[in-house]
Amino acid sequence: MRPPLRAVAMLAAVTALALGTAACGSDDDWSQPRAKPSPVGTLGPRFVDSVSPPAPESTVTPAPGSWEGVHPPKGYRVVLLSAGTDRPTRSLVDAVKTWADEEHVKLRTVVADGAADLLPSVTRALDMHADLIVSAGNDLVDPLVPVTANHLSQQFLVIGAELAEPTHNVTAVDWSGASFRGEGLGMSSTYDAGSFTAARCAASVRAGVAAVLSDLTGIVIWLDEV
Template identity: 70%
Template sequence: MLRAAATLAVAAALVTGCGSGDDWSQPHPTPTPVGTFGPGFVDPSSAPTPEATITPEPGSWNAVHPSKGYRVVLITAGDDAPTRTLVTAVEDWARAEHVDLRTLRAGDPVPTIVKAVEMGPDLIVSAGNDLVDPLAVVTASHLAQQFLVLGAEVAEPTHNVTAVDWTGGSFRGEGLGASSTYDAASFTSDRCAASIRAGVAAVLHDLTGIVIWLDQF
């Protein structure tokens, strides 16, 4: 009996990921950014318009961090090398920043995304091209929830969907398949690490509904 209970406890820990143990049912302070952008992230005199693309200077996001306990759900689909590299980058970032990260692997994407919303995170991060079209279906109905898409874009994003992309990524869904410029080799560890940090920095500073373009890596 005790051995069975211990096994269930281990299984539960694996499902919830590297979180703090909080079940997220308690009130949670509004997340705040710790630190500010360096020069060149965005023109301070002119905020980007919805669906605009910005090309920040490399490293201009490095001084921005989430407050401790920032709640993130990572949704991942696929076992291809680009997706695995993105997932590793998010996990490494979460550990370094003391983020409460939960991971959902999407066998059936739309219900999985809805489940992530129901968990009440501060941010939902997606990794995997198979999630792009399902995100387009769900995100417009949950405008209070912030989403961050890594290495791809939703074709017509609402203000709560931010993307980090580059020339070798740029998958946009809508049945069109991968872009002619798609290059799996462009999903390097450095670029994927920069994508989660730059994307979260933008979301924390309310620069949402835009595309952050990282061709500098």
């Protein structure tokens, strides 16, 4: 005897839901690290000197827009780690979120809850196994130092600031109005909160991610012109 049509329809619906949930779960599972993602597209010829690649910890000044041809692959996983509510930090956070939306990036956020939570927030971001952790906020510079040096397989991008002695997995994007370096060095004499414009923040995210995806890491990208 064949089962009633209603029972067949319900069974099909339950099966489809189970398959859909399983597929969604596997796609969104961040519980384990994965192979290094490859970029979609290539950098422009004037991003860096192709004949003489930048040395670790060196500063490069790419031609404006030379990073626009590089995009993250489908399913790229990014954690936005932020601290502070000042205008520059808010501008950077907005830029990362806008970029993630435009590029269909899988984005998670970690916000440090005060000074006591700075180092724990970095650890929480690390535990998410993202392809890239993007840091926004000067207060995170010093807490990042020990974590980045002890987790060399995790890529970090610091925007609007830089680590004084970065390891090869830390890339920074800076400009004359930013360049905070932590370690008691104080704020740069050229610091200008007004330099954190929407255009420069957007460019810093795109240029930094393009460099990381293209294996140009451990350097400082200088963006006085965007």
